Amino acid sequence: MGAHHHEVVSVEEQFEFTAESKRNLLIGMGVGIALVLLGSYLLSQGGGHDAHAAAGHGAEHDHGAHGYHWTQRIIANLWLNSVYFAGISIIGMFFISYNYLAQAGWSAVFKRIPESMPAFLPIPAVIMIVLAVFFGDKIYHWMHEGIMDPASANYDAIIAGKQGFLNKPFYIIRLLLYFGLWYVLWRIVRNLSLREDEIGGLDGYEKSIKYGTAFLVVFAVTSSTSAWDFVMSIDTHWFSTMFGWYTLASWHVAGLATMTLTIVTLKEKGYLKAVNESHLHDLGKFCFAFSIFWTYVWFAQFLLIYYANLPEEAIYYRERFSGYGGIYKAPFFINILLNFVAPFLVLMTRDSKRTSVILKLACWSILVGHYFDFYTNIMPGTVGANGGFGAVEFGFVLLFACAFIWSVSSQLTKANLIPRNHPMLEESLHHDIA
Protein backbone atom coordinates (compact mmCIF):
# COMPACT_ATOMS: atom_id res chain seq x y z
CA MET A 1 0.00 0.00 0.00
CA GLY A 2 1.06 3.52 -0.50
CA ALA A 3 3.77 2.46 -2.87
CA HIS A 4 1.27 2.11 -5.71
CA HIS A 5 0.23 5.44 -7.06
CA HIS A 6 -2.79 4.32 -9.06
CA GLU A 7 -5.90 6.38 -9.05
CA VAL A 8 -8.67 4.38 -7.50
CA VAL A 9 -11.50 4.31 -10.03
CA SER A 10 -15.10 3.53 -9.40
CA VAL A 11 -16.14 -0.07 -9.97
CA GLU A 12 -19.81 0.82 -10.20
CA GLU A 13 -20.65 0.76 -13.88
CA GLN A 14 -23.93 -0.21 -15.48
CA PHE A 15 -23.78 -1.05 -19.16
CA GLU A 16 -26.59 0.47 -21.15
CA PHE A 17 -27.74 -1.30 -24.29
CA THR A 18 -28.93 1.85 -26.01
CA ALA A 19 -31.84 2.13 -28.41
CA GLU A 20 -29.36 3.39 -31.01
CA SER A 21 -27.18 0.26 -30.70
CA LYS A 22 -30.29 -1.90 -30.95
CA ARG A 23 -31.41 -0.04 -34.06
CA ASN A 24 -27.98 -0.40 -35.67
CA LEU A 25 -27.88 -4.11 -34.90
CA LEU A 26 -31.38 -4.56 -36.32
CA ILE A 27 -30.31 -2.75 -39.48
CA GLY A 28 -27.23 -5.00 -39.65
CA MET A 29 -29.39 -8.11 -39.32
CA GLY A 30 -31.82 -6.73 -41.89
CA VAL A 31 -29.01 -6.11 -44.36
CA GLY A 32 -27.69 -9.60 -43.60
CA ILE A 33 -31.05 -11.20 -44.32
CA ALA A 34 -31.48 -9.10 -47.47
CA LEU A 35 -28.06 -10.20 -48.71
CA VAL A 36 -28.88 -13.83 -47.97
CA LEU A 37 -32.17 -13.53 -49.87
CA LEU A 38 -30.50 -11.77 -52.78
CA GLY A 39 -27.72 -14.33 -52.86
CA SER A 40 -30.22 -17.18 -52.66
CA TYR A 41 -32.16 -15.74 -55.58
CA LEU A 42 -28.99 -15.47 -57.65
CA LEU A 43 -27.98 -19.02 -56.72
CA SER A 44 -31.42 -20.40 -57.54
CA GLN A 45 -31.16 -18.75 -60.96
CA GLY A 46 -27.92 -20.64 -61.48
CA GLY A 47 -25.86 -17.48 -61.04
CA GLY A 48 -23.13 -19.39 -59.33
CA HIS A 49 -20.78 -17.65 -61.79
CA ASP A 50 -17.74 -19.88 -62.27
CA ALA A 51 -19.33 -22.68 -60.27
CA HIS A 52 -20.56 -24.65 -63.25
CA ALA A 53 -17.43 -24.16 -65.23
CA ALA A 54 -15.48 -25.63 -62.37
CA ALA A 55 -17.92 -28.42 -61.62
CA GLY A 56 -16.12 -30.87 -63.84
CA HIS A 57 -13.03 -30.70 -61.65
CA GLY A 58 -15.11 -31.54 -58.61
CA ALA A 59 -15.31 -35.17 -59.58
CA GLU A 60 -12.30 -35.98 -57.43
CA HIS A 61 -14.55 -35.51 -54.43
CA ASP A 62 -17.39 -37.87 -53.66
CA HIS A 63 -19.94 -35.10 -53.48
CA GLY A 64 -19.56 -34.65 -57.19
CA ALA A 65 -21.44 -37.89 -57.61
CA HIS A 66 -24.51 -36.63 -55.77
CA GLY A 67 -26.97 -34.16 -57.16
CA TYR A 68 -26.16 -30.67 -56.00
CA HIS A 69 -28.91 -28.24 -55.15
CA TRP A 70 -28.22 -24.56 -54.46
CA THR A 71 -29.82 -24.78 -51.00
CA GLN A 72 -26.80 -26.82 -49.93
CA ARG A 73 -24.78 -23.65 -49.98
CA ILE A 74 -27.27 -22.02 -47.59
CA ILE A 75 -27.05 -25.04 -45.29
CA ALA A 76 -23.24 -25.06 -45.44
CA ASN A 77 -23.13 -21.36 -44.56
CA LEU A 78 -25.52 -21.80 -41.65
CA TRP A 79 -23.35 -24.65 -40.42
CA LEU A 80 -20.09 -22.76 -40.85
CA ASN A 81 -21.30 -19.68 -38.96
CA SER A 82 -22.93 -21.75 -36.23
CA VAL A 83 -19.69 -23.66 -35.65
CA TYR A 84 -17.60 -20.50 -35.67
CA PHE A 85 -19.82 -18.46 -33.36
CA ALA A 86 -20.60 -21.38 -31.03
CA GLY A 87 -16.82 -21.77 -30.65
CA ILE A 88 -16.27 -18.09 -29.92
CA SER A 89 -19.11 -18.18 -27.37
CA ILE A 90 -17.83 -21.16 -25.45
CA ILE A 91 -14.29 -19.75 -25.33
CA GLY A 92 -15.71 -17.12 -22.97
CA MET A 93 -16.45 -19.92 -20.52
CA PHE A 94 -13.08 -21.54 -21.27
CA PHE A 95 -11.28 -18.28 -20.45
CA ILE A 96 -13.01 -17.66 -17.13
CA SER A 97 -12.60 -21.32 -16.16
CA TYR A 98 -8.84 -21.44 -16.60
CA ASN A 99 -8.57 -18.06 -14.89
CA TYR A 100 -10.47 -19.47 -11.91
CA LEU A 101 -8.36 -22.61 -11.88
CA ALA A 102 -5.12 -20.62 -11.98
CA GLN A 103 -6.61 -18.21 -9.38
CA ALA A 104 -5.60 -15.44 -11.74
CA GLY A 105 -6.09 -11.94 -10.40
CA TRP A 106 -5.38 -9.65 -13.32
CA SER A 107 -8.45 -10.61 -15.36
CA ALA A 108 -11.05 -9.99 -12.64
CA VAL A 109 -11.85 -6.45 -13.74
CA PHE A 110 -13.04 -7.39 -17.24
CA LYS A 111 -14.26 -10.89 -16.44
CA ARG A 112 -17.90 -9.94 -17.15
CA ILE A 113 -17.13 -9.77 -20.87
CA PRO A 114 -15.97 -13.38 -21.41
CA GLU A 115 -18.60 -14.37 -18.87
CA SER A 116 -21.34 -12.92 -21.11
CA MET A 117 -20.17 -14.53 -24.35
CA PRO A 118 -21.66 -18.04 -23.86
CA ALA A 119 -25.14 -16.45 -23.68
CA PHE A 120 -25.23 -16.81 -27.47
CA LEU A 121 -24.79 -20.62 -27.34
CA PRO A 122 -28.50 -21.64 -27.57
CA ILE A 123 -28.87 -20.05 -31.03
CA PRO A 124 -26.13 -22.03 -32.83
CA ALA A 125 -27.15 -25.05 -30.75
CA VAL A 126 -30.73 -25.00 -32.08
CA ILE A 127 -29.59 -24.30 -35.65
CA MET A 128 -27.06 -27.11 -35.60
CA ILE A 129 -29.40 -29.68 -34.06
CA VAL A 130 -32.16 -28.86 -36.56
CA LEU A 131 -29.71 -28.99 -39.47
CA ALA A 132 -28.18 -32.26 -38.29
CA VAL A 133 -31.58 -33.92 -37.83
CA PHE A 134 -33.22 -32.77 -41.06
CA PHE A 135 -30.42 -31.89 -43.46
CA GLY A 136 -27.55 -34.02 -42.18
CA ASP A 137 -27.01 -35.66 -45.56
CA LYS A 138 -26.41 -32.23 -47.11
CA ILE A 139 -23.50 -31.63 -44.74
CA TYR A 140 -22.06 -35.03 -44.00
CA HIS A 141 -20.81 -37.58 -46.45
CA TRP A 142 -21.43 -40.29 -43.84
CA MET A 143 -25.13 -39.38 -43.57
CA HIS A 144 -25.77 -40.10 -47.24
CA GLU A 145 -28.52 -42.58 -48.04
CA GLY A 146 -27.28 -46.17 -47.96
CA ILE A 147 -23.63 -45.31 -47.39
CA MET A 148 -23.37 -47.93 -44.62
CA ASP A 149 -25.60 -50.50 -46.30
CA PRO A 150 -23.64 -53.20 -48.18
CA ALA A 151 -26.64 -53.81 -50.44
CA SER A 152 -26.80 -50.19 -51.56
CA ALA A 153 -25.09 -48.75 -54.61
CA ASN A 154 -23.87 -45.93 -52.37
CA TYR A 155 -22.09 -48.35 -50.02
CA ASP A 156 -18.69 -47.17 -48.83
CA ALA A 157 -16.74 -49.77 -46.87
CA ILE A 158 -14.38 -47.24 -45.28
CA ILE A 159 -17.20 -45.08 -43.98
CA ALA A 160 -19.19 -48.13 -42.89
CA GLY A 161 -16.20 -49.05 -40.74
CA LYS A 162 -16.72 -45.85 -38.77
CA GLN A 163 -20.37 -46.61 -38.05
CA GLY A 164 -19.73 -47.23 -34.35
CA PHE A 165 -19.05 -43.54 -33.85
CA LEU A 166 -20.55 -41.89 -36.89
CA ASN A 167 -24.19 -42.86 -36.73
CA LYS A 168 -27.07 -40.45 -36.53
CA PRO A 169 -28.60 -41.32 -33.12
CA PHE A 170 -25.25 -41.22 -31.32
CA TYR A 171 -24.35 -38.06 -33.20
CA ILE A 172 -27.52 -36.25 -32.08
CA ILE A 173 -26.93 -37.42 -28.50
CA ARG A 174 -23.41 -36.00 -28.68
CA LEU A 175 -24.66 -32.66 -30.01
CA LEU A 176 -27.19 -32.42 -27.17
CA LEU A 177 -24.51 -33.42 -24.69
CA TYR A 178 -21.98 -30.82 -25.85
CA PHE A 179 -24.36 -27.89 -25.83
CA GLY A 180 -26.18 -29.11 -22.72
CA LEU A 181 -23.02 -29.56 -20.64
CA TRP A 182 -21.41 -26.33 -21.86
CA TYR A 183 -24.52 -24.26 -21.28
CA VAL A 184 -25.42 -25.69 -17.87
CA LEU A 185 -21.89 -25.36 -16.48
CA TRP A 186 -21.71 -21.80 -17.78
CA ARG A 187 -25.11 -20.98 -16.26
CA ILE A 188 -23.94 -22.26 -12.85
CA VAL A 189 -20.73 -20.23 -12.87
CA ARG A 190 -22.58 -17.17 -14.19
CA ASN A 191 -25.20 -17.39 -11.43
CA LEU A 192 -22.50 -17.78 -8.78
CA SER A 193 -20.85 -14.67 -10.13
CA LEU A 194 -24.11 -12.69 -10.09
CA ARG A 195 -24.83 -13.84 -6.55
CA GLU A 196 -21.32 -12.83 -5.49
CA ASP A 197 -22.12 -9.29 -6.68
CA GLU A 198 -25.01 -9.11 -4.22
CA ILE A 199 -23.80 -10.96 -1.15
CA GLY A 200 -20.00 -11.04 -1.48
CA GLY A 201 -17.92 -13.57 0.40
CA LEU A 202 -15.65 -16.33 -0.82
CA ASP A 203 -18.30 -18.98 -1.31
CA GLY A 204 -19.08 -18.08 -4.93
CA TYR A 205 -15.41 -17.87 -5.82
CA GLU A 206 -14.55 -21.27 -4.34
CA LYS A 207 -17.52 -22.94 -6.00
CA SER A 208 -16.65 -21.29 -9.30
CA ILE A 209 -13.18 -22.83 -9.14
CA LYS A 210 -14.81 -26.26 -8.74
CA TYR A 211 -17.35 -25.81 -11.53
CA GLY A 212 -14.78 -24.11 -13.75
CA THR A 213 -12.44 -27.05 -13.29
CA ALA A 214 -15.30 -29.45 -14.04
CA PHE A 215 -15.91 -27.51 -17.24
CA LEU A 216 -12.24 -27.73 -18.21
CA VAL A 217 -12.35 -31.51 -17.78
CA VAL A 218 -15.52 -31.68 -19.89
CA PHE A 219 -14.11 -29.30 -22.48
CA ALA A 220 -10.80 -31.16 -22.67
CA VAL A 221 -12.75 -34.05 -24.17
CA THR A 222 -15.64 -32.28 -25.88
CA SER A 223 -13.51 -29.65 -27.61
CA SER A 224 -11.79 -32.47 -29.49
CA THR A 225 -14.83 -34.63 -30.11
CA SER A 226 -16.94 -31.64 -31.18
CA ALA A 227 -14.18 -30.62 -33.60
CA TRP A 228 -14.35 -34.10 -35.14
CA ASP A 229 -18.13 -34.01 -35.23
CA PHE A 230 -18.69 -30.43 -36.40
CA VAL A 231 -15.85 -30.15 -38.89
CA MET A 232 -13.57 -33.12 -39.46
CA SER A 233 -16.24 -35.75 -40.20
CA ILE A 234 -17.50 -33.64 -43.14
CA ASP A 235 -14.53 -35.08 -45.04
CA THR A 236 -15.35 -38.51 -43.73
CA HIS A 237 -12.53 -40.48 -45.37
CA TRP A 238 -9.91 -38.18 -44.03
CA PHE A 239 -8.75 -37.82 -40.47
CA SER A 240 -6.07 -36.00 -38.55
CA THR A 241 -5.07 -36.76 -34.99
CA MET A 242 -4.23 -33.08 -34.52
CA PHE A 243 -7.63 -31.84 -35.55
CA GLY A 244 -9.07 -31.39 -32.07
CA TRP A 245 -6.18 -29.23 -30.95
CA TYR A 246 -6.22 -27.36 -34.18
CA THR A 247 -9.90 -26.43 -33.92
CA LEU A 248 -9.56 -25.56 -30.25
CA ALA A 249 -6.62 -23.28 -31.10
CA SER A 250 -8.70 -21.62 -33.79
CA TRP A 251 -11.73 -21.10 -31.54
CA HIS A 252 -9.54 -19.97 -28.68
CA VAL A 253 -7.69 -17.22 -30.49
CA ALA A 254 -10.90 -16.04 -32.17
CA GLY A 255 -12.59 -15.92 -28.75
CA LEU A 256 -9.67 -13.96 -27.29
CA ALA A 257 -9.83 -11.51 -30.17
CA THR A 258 -13.58 -11.08 -29.62
CA MET A 259 -12.99 -10.42 -25.93
CA THR A 260 -10.19 -7.95 -26.56
CA LEU A 261 -12.16 -6.14 -29.24
CA THR A 262 -15.19 -5.89 -26.93
CA ILE A 263 -13.10 -4.59 -24.04
CA VAL A 264 -11.34 -1.97 -26.17
CA THR A 265 -14.64 -0.86 -27.70
CA LEU A 266 -16.34 -0.61 -24.29
CA LYS A 267 -13.38 1.39 -23.01
CA GLU A 268 -13.65 3.77 -25.93
CA LYS A 269 -17.32 4.26 -25.12
CA GLY A 270 -16.40 5.30 -21.59
CA TYR A 271 -16.97 2.02 -19.79
CA LEU A 272 -14.40 -0.12 -17.99
CA LYS A 273 -12.41 2.86 -16.74
CA ALA A 274 -10.60 0.52 -14.38
CA VAL A 275 -9.08 -1.40 -17.28
CA ASN A 276 -5.59 0.03 -17.72
CA GLU A 277 -2.82 -0.29 -20.30
CA SER A 278 -1.35 -3.31 -18.53
CA HIS A 279 -4.60 -5.23 -19.00
CA LEU A 280 -4.65 -4.34 -22.69
CA HIS A 281 -0.99 -5.29 -23.00
CA ASP A 282 -1.69 -8.71 -21.50
CA LEU A 283 -4.75 -9.24 -23.70
CA GLY A 284 -2.57 -8.32 -26.68
CA LYS A 285 -0.02 -10.89 -25.54
CA PHE A 286 -2.76 -13.51 -25.39
CA CYS A 287 -3.83 -12.74 -28.96
CA PHE A 288 -0.22 -12.71 -30.13
CA ALA A 289 0.76 -15.92 -28.37
CA PHE A 290 -2.29 -17.92 -29.40
CA SER A 291 -2.02 -16.78 -33.00
CA ILE A 292 1.40 -18.36 -32.98
CA PHE A 293 0.05 -21.42 -31.21
CA TRP A 294 -2.63 -21.82 -33.86
CA THR A 295 0.03 -21.48 -36.58
CA TYR A 296 2.16 -24.08 -34.89
CA VAL A 297 -0.70 -26.59 -34.82
CA TRP A 298 -1.82 -25.71 -38.36
CA PHE A 299 1.68 -26.14 -39.69
CA ALA A 300 2.39 -29.31 -37.71
CA GLN A 301 -0.69 -30.91 -39.25
CA PHE A 302 0.20 -29.67 -42.72
CA LEU A 303 3.90 -30.63 -42.58
CA LEU A 304 3.29 -34.22 -41.50
CA ILE A 305 0.80 -34.75 -44.30
CA TYR A 306 2.97 -32.95 -46.85
CA TYR A 307 6.06 -34.90 -45.89
CA ALA A 308 4.47 -38.34 -45.67
CA ASN A 309 2.55 -37.71 -48.89
CA LEU A 310 0.03 -40.51 -48.36
CA PRO A 311 -2.73 -40.13 -50.95
CA GLU A 312 -5.60 -40.57 -48.49
CA GLU A 313 -4.20 -37.79 -46.32
CA ALA A 314 -2.77 -35.44 -48.92
CA ILE A 315 -6.11 -35.27 -50.79
CA TYR A 316 -7.37 -32.92 -48.05
CA TYR A 317 -4.81 -30.26 -48.92
CA ARG A 318 -4.95 -31.05 -52.61
CA GLU A 319 -8.68 -30.22 -52.67
CA ARG A 320 -8.04 -26.93 -50.93
CA PHE A 321 -4.92 -25.99 -52.81
CA SER A 322 -5.76 -26.84 -56.39
CA GLY A 323 -9.01 -28.81 -56.39
CA TYR A 324 -12.40 -27.54 -57.58
CA GLY A 325 -10.85 -25.22 -60.12
CA GLY A 326 -8.65 -23.65 -57.44
CA ILE A 327 -11.48 -21.69 -55.79
CA TYR A 328 -10.20 -22.51 -52.29
CA LYS A 329 -6.63 -21.43 -52.92
CA ALA A 330 -7.31 -17.78 -51.99
CA PRO A 331 -8.98 -18.53 -48.63
CA PHE A 332 -6.20 -21.06 -47.97
CA PHE A 333 -3.56 -18.32 -48.16
CA ILE A 334 -5.73 -15.57 -46.63
CA ASN A 335 -5.92 -17.92 -43.66
CA ILE A 336 -2.15 -17.90 -43.10
CA LEU A 337 -1.81 -14.22 -43.88
CA LEU A 338 -4.50 -12.96 -41.51
CA ASN A 339 -3.96 -15.48 -38.74
CA PHE A 340 -0.19 -15.62 -38.58
CA VAL A 341 1.69 -13.04 -40.60
CA ALA A 342 -0.49 -10.05 -39.69
CA PRO A 343 -0.88 -10.59 -35.92
CA PHE A 344 2.74 -11.74 -35.61
CA LEU A 345 4.18 -8.60 -37.16
CA VAL A 346 1.56 -6.15 -35.92
CA LEU A 347 1.44 -7.25 -32.27
CA MET A 348 5.15 -7.87 -31.80
CA THR A 349 6.12 -4.62 -30.11
CA ARG A 350 5.10 -3.52 -26.66
CA ASP A 351 3.61 -0.25 -27.87
CA SER A 352 1.33 -1.85 -30.41
CA LYS A 353 -0.26 -4.00 -27.70
CA ARG A 354 -0.97 -0.84 -25.71
CA THR A 355 -2.45 1.15 -28.60
CA SER A 356 -6.19 0.64 -29.01
CA VAL A 357 -6.24 1.18 -32.78
CA ILE A 358 -3.51 -1.35 -33.52
CA LEU A 359 -4.93 -3.83 -31.04
CA LYS A 360 -8.32 -3.56 -32.74
CA LEU A 361 -6.76 -3.97 -36.16
CA ALA A 362 -5.02 -7.18 -35.06
CA CYS A 363 -8.24 -8.49 -33.51
CA TRP A 364 -10.16 -7.87 -36.73
CA SER A 365 -7.46 -9.62 -38.68
CA ILE A 366 -7.72 -12.64 -36.39
CA LEU A 367 -11.52 -12.70 -36.49
CA VAL A 368 -11.77 -12.48 -40.26
CA GLY A 369 -8.86 -14.88 -40.60
CA HIS A 370 -10.42 -17.58 -38.47
CA TYR A 371 -13.68 -17.29 -40.33
CA PHE A 372 -11.66 -18.25 -43.39
CA ASP A 373 -9.98 -20.99 -41.40
CA PHE A 374 -13.36 -22.64 -40.80
CA TYR A 375 -14.42 -21.73 -44.31
CA THR A 376 -11.52 -23.68 -45.83
CA ASN A 377 -12.27 -26.60 -43.52
CA ILE A 378 -16.02 -26.80 -44.07
CA MET A 379 -16.80 -25.57 -47.59
CA PRO A 380 -14.84 -27.96 -49.86
CA GLY A 381 -16.42 -31.00 -48.19
CA THR A 382 -19.98 -29.63 -48.28
CA VAL A 383 -20.40 -27.66 -51.50
CA GLY A 384 -17.16 -28.45 -53.31
CA ALA A 385 -16.96 -26.82 -56.72
CA ASN A 386 -20.17 -24.87 -56.04
CA GLY A 387 -18.60 -22.82 -53.31
CA GLY A 388 -17.54 -19.23 -53.45
CA PHE A 389 -17.68 -16.02 -51.51
CA GLY A 390 -20.69 -13.92 -52.38
CA ALA A 391 -23.78 -12.26 -50.99
CA VAL A 392 -24.88 -15.38 -49.11
CA GLU A 393 -21.57 -15.76 -47.27
CA PHE A 394 -21.33 -12.09 -46.41
CA GLY A 395 -24.99 -11.87 -45.37
CA PHE A 396 -24.76 -14.82 -43.01
CA VAL A 397 -21.62 -13.50 -41.30
CA LEU A 398 -23.31 -10.14 -40.80
CA LEU A 399 -26.46 -11.76 -39.46
CA PHE A 400 -24.60 -13.99 -37.02
CA ALA A 401 -22.23 -11.24 -35.88
CA CYS A 402 -25.12 -8.84 -35.16
CA ALA A 403 -27.06 -11.54 -33.33
CA PHE A 404 -23.95 -12.40 -31.29
CA ILE A 405 -23.34 -8.76 -30.35
CA TRP A 406 -27.01 -8.40 -29.43
CA SER A 407 -26.94 -11.41 -27.18
CA VAL A 408 -23.67 -10.43 -25.44
CA SER A 409 -24.83 -6.82 -25.02
CA SER A 410 -28.12 -7.79 -23.42
CA GLN A 411 -26.26 -10.21 -21.16
CA LEU A 412 -23.90 -7.40 -20.12
CA THR A 413 -26.81 -5.26 -18.93
CA LYS A 414 -27.82 -7.92 -16.40
CA ALA A 415 -25.09 -7.08 -13.91
CA ASN A 416 -22.60 -4.47 -12.86
CA LEU A 417 -19.94 -4.31 -15.59
CA ILE A 418 -17.20 -4.93 -13.03
CA PRO A 419 -17.65 -7.83 -10.57
CA ARG A 420 -17.62 -5.60 -7.50
CA ASN A 421 -17.17 -8.34 -4.90
CA HIS A 422 -14.69 -10.54 -6.77
CA PRO A 423 -11.96 -11.46 -4.26
CA MET A 424 -9.23 -10.73 -6.82
CA LEU A 425 -10.66 -7.37 -7.91
CA GLU A 426 -8.26 -5.31 -5.80
CA GLU A 427 -5.28 -7.07 -7.37
CA SER A 428 -6.74 -6.57 -10.82
CA LEU A 429 -7.31 -2.85 -10.25
CA HIS A 430 -3.61 -2.48 -9.45
CA HIS A 431 -2.41 -4.67 -12.30
CA ASP A 432 0.90 -3.21 -13.44
CA ILE A 433 3.38 -4.97 -15.68
CA ALA A 434 5.43 -1.81 -16.30
Next chain:
Amino acid sequence: MAEINKKFLVGVYDDEDIALAAVNKIKSAGVKIYEVYSPFAIHGMDTAIGHPRSRIGIAAFCFGVVGFLCALTLTTWTMGIDWPMVIGGKDPLSYPNYVPAMFELTVLFTAFGMTFTFFISNGLGPTVKPLLFDPRCTDNKFIMAIDLSKNKLSETEIENLIKASGAEEVSVKQL
Protein backbone atom coordinates in the same frame (compact mmCIF):
# COMPACT_ATOMS: atom_id res chain seq x y z
CA MET B 1 41.92 16.14 -4.23
CA ALA B 2 42.97 13.29 -6.36
CA GLU B 3 39.71 11.50 -6.55
CA ILE B 4 40.06 8.80 -9.16
CA ASN B 5 36.56 8.63 -10.34
CA LYS B 6 33.24 8.86 -8.67
CA LYS B 7 31.79 9.26 -5.26
CA PHE B 8 28.51 7.57 -4.37
CA LEU B 9 26.11 7.93 -1.50
CA VAL B 10 24.63 4.56 -0.61
CA GLY B 11 21.38 4.20 1.32
CA VAL B 12 20.24 0.91 2.79
CA TYR B 13 16.51 0.15 3.14
CA ASP B 14 14.80 -2.71 4.85
CA ASP B 15 11.51 -2.80 2.94
CA GLU B 16 10.72 -2.62 -0.76
CA ASP B 17 7.71 -0.37 -0.29
CA ILE B 18 9.78 2.09 1.74
CA ALA B 19 12.52 1.94 -0.91
CA LEU B 20 10.02 2.64 -3.69
CA ALA B 21 8.47 5.53 -1.76
CA ALA B 22 11.99 6.83 -1.03
CA VAL B 23 12.82 6.81 -4.72
CA ASN B 24 9.79 8.95 -5.48
CA LYS B 25 10.53 11.30 -2.58
CA ILE B 26 14.22 11.78 -3.44
CA LYS B 27 13.52 12.17 -7.12
CA SER B 28 10.91 14.83 -6.46
CA ALA B 29 13.59 16.77 -4.55
CA GLY B 30 15.50 16.95 -7.82
CA VAL B 31 18.10 14.26 -7.14
CA LYS B 32 19.15 11.86 -9.86
CA ILE B 33 19.34 8.26 -8.66
CA TYR B 34 22.06 6.08 -10.12
CA GLU B 35 20.46 2.70 -9.39
CA VAL B 36 18.52 0.69 -6.84
CA TYR B 37 19.69 -2.86 -6.09
CA SER B 38 17.20 -5.38 -4.81
CA PRO B 39 17.11 -9.14 -4.20
CA PHE B 40 13.98 -9.32 -6.35
CA ALA B 41 12.13 -7.25 -8.93
CA ILE B 42 9.99 -4.46 -7.47
CA HIS B 43 6.87 -3.49 -9.41
CA GLY B 44 7.09 0.06 -10.67
CA MET B 45 10.73 0.58 -9.64
CA ASP B 46 12.07 1.03 -13.18
CA THR B 47 9.57 3.75 -14.00
CA ALA B 48 10.09 5.37 -10.58
CA ILE B 49 13.87 5.63 -11.06
CA GLY B 50 13.26 6.90 -14.56
CA HIS B 51 15.39 4.42 -16.45
CA PRO B 52 14.89 4.59 -20.19
CA ARG B 53 13.15 1.60 -21.70
CA SER B 54 15.35 -1.39 -22.46
CA ARG B 55 16.22 -1.83 -26.12
CA ILE B 56 16.75 -5.57 -25.76
CA GLY B 57 13.54 -6.17 -27.74
CA ILE B 58 14.99 -4.43 -30.79
CA ALA B 59 18.18 -6.47 -30.41
CA ALA B 60 16.10 -9.63 -30.14
CA PHE B 61 14.26 -8.84 -33.36
CA CYS B 62 17.55 -8.23 -35.22
CA PHE B 63 19.08 -11.46 -33.96
CA GLY B 64 15.92 -13.28 -34.97
CA VAL B 65 16.10 -11.90 -38.51
CA VAL B 66 19.78 -12.89 -38.72
CA GLY B 67 18.97 -16.41 -37.52
CA PHE B 68 16.15 -16.71 -40.03
CA LEU B 69 18.37 -15.57 -42.90
CA CYS B 70 21.15 -17.96 -41.82
CA ALA B 71 18.69 -20.86 -41.89
CA LEU B 72 17.37 -19.76 -45.25
CA THR B 73 20.91 -19.62 -46.66
CA LEU B 74 21.94 -22.90 -45.06
CA THR B 75 18.99 -24.89 -46.39
CA THR B 76 19.03 -23.27 -49.81
CA TRP B 77 22.76 -23.74 -50.26
CA THR B 78 23.15 -27.26 -48.92
CA MET B 79 19.92 -28.83 -50.16
CA GLY B 80 19.23 -26.74 -53.22
CA ILE B 81 22.59 -25.85 -54.73
CA ASP B 82 25.61 -27.64 -53.34
CA TRP B 83 24.25 -31.17 -52.98
CA PRO B 84 20.63 -31.46 -54.14
CA MET B 85 18.91 -34.53 -52.78
CA VAL B 86 15.44 -35.87 -53.32
CA ILE B 87 13.90 -36.85 -50.00
CA GLY B 88 10.40 -38.21 -49.70
CA GLY B 89 9.69 -37.52 -53.36
CA LYS B 90 9.95 -33.77 -52.84
CA ASP B 91 11.94 -31.32 -54.91
CA PRO B 92 15.38 -30.77 -53.42
CA LEU B 93 14.34 -27.26 -52.52
CA SER B 94 10.98 -27.59 -50.78
CA TYR B 95 10.69 -24.86 -48.23
CA PRO B 96 7.88 -26.37 -46.11
CA ASN B 97 10.42 -29.01 -45.09
CA TYR B 98 12.81 -26.36 -43.88
CA VAL B 99 10.38 -24.38 -41.77
CA PRO B 100 11.34 -26.30 -38.61
CA ALA B 101 15.03 -25.54 -39.22
CA MET B 102 14.23 -21.87 -39.88
CA PHE B 103 12.13 -21.71 -36.74
CA GLU B 104 14.83 -23.35 -34.63
CA LEU B 105 17.67 -21.15 -35.85
CA THR B 106 15.56 -18.02 -35.41
CA VAL B 107 14.89 -18.98 -31.80
CA LEU B 108 18.49 -20.07 -31.18
CA PHE B 109 20.02 -16.87 -32.53
CA THR B 110 17.50 -14.76 -30.62
CA ALA B 111 18.14 -16.56 -27.34
CA PHE B 112 21.93 -16.52 -27.56
CA GLY B 113 22.00 -13.02 -28.97
CA MET B 114 19.87 -11.65 -26.16
CA THR B 115 21.90 -13.43 -23.50
CA PHE B 116 25.21 -12.10 -24.78
CA THR B 117 23.78 -8.61 -25.35
CA PHE B 118 22.61 -8.67 -21.76
CA PHE B 119 26.04 -9.76 -20.51
CA ILE B 120 27.86 -7.12 -22.52
CA SER B 121 25.54 -4.22 -21.77
CA ASN B 122 25.67 -5.02 -18.06
CA GLY B 123 29.44 -5.54 -18.01
CA LEU B 124 29.18 -9.15 -16.91
CA GLY B 125 31.85 -11.68 -17.80
CA PRO B 126 34.09 -14.38 -16.39
CA THR B 127 36.86 -12.01 -15.21
CA VAL B 128 34.80 -8.92 -14.49
CA LYS B 129 34.36 -7.91 -10.89
CA PRO B 130 30.78 -6.77 -10.61
CA LEU B 131 29.90 -3.39 -9.21
CA LEU B 132 28.52 -4.14 -5.78
CA PHE B 133 27.72 -1.26 -3.44
CA ASP B 134 26.60 -3.48 -0.63
CA PRO B 135 26.56 -7.30 -0.70
CA ARG B 136 23.36 -7.36 1.36
CA CYS B 137 21.38 -6.43 -1.77
CA THR B 138 21.69 -10.09 -2.74
CA ASP B 139 20.01 -11.12 0.49
CA ASN B 140 17.49 -9.00 2.37
CA LYS B 141 18.27 -5.31 1.86
CA PHE B 142 17.43 -2.72 -0.77
CA ILE B 143 20.31 -0.52 -1.77
CA MET B 144 20.02 2.89 -3.36
CA ALA B 145 23.10 4.44 -4.99
CA ILE B 146 23.34 8.13 -5.88
CA ASP B 147 26.17 9.45 -8.04
CA LEU B 148 27.30 12.71 -6.43
CA SER B 149 29.09 13.94 -9.54
CA LYS B 150 25.77 13.86 -11.41
CA ASN B 151 23.90 15.92 -8.85
CA LYS B 152 23.86 19.61 -8.02
CA LEU B 153 22.86 19.24 -4.38
CA SER B 154 25.60 18.96 -1.78
CA GLU B 155 26.60 15.71 -0.11
CA THR B 156 25.03 16.64 3.23
CA GLU B 157 21.79 17.70 1.63
CA ILE B 158 21.44 14.40 -0.20
CA GLU B 159 22.49 12.47 2.87
CA ASN B 160 19.74 14.17 4.87
CA LEU B 161 17.23 13.38 2.12
CA ILE B 162 18.16 9.70 2.16
CA LYS B 163 17.91 9.55 5.94
CA ALA B 164 14.55 11.32 5.92
CA SER B 165 13.21 8.88 3.34
CA GLY B 166 13.48 6.00 5.77
CA ALA B 167 16.95 4.55 5.13
CA GLU B 168 18.48 2.46 7.91
CA GLU B 169 22.00 3.66 7.17
CA VAL B 170 23.84 5.91 4.73
CA SER B 171 27.46 5.53 3.69
CA VAL B 172 29.86 6.97 1.17
CA LYS B 173 31.49 4.80 -1.39
CA GLN B 174 34.39 5.80 -3.58
CA LEU B 175 34.92 4.01 -6.85
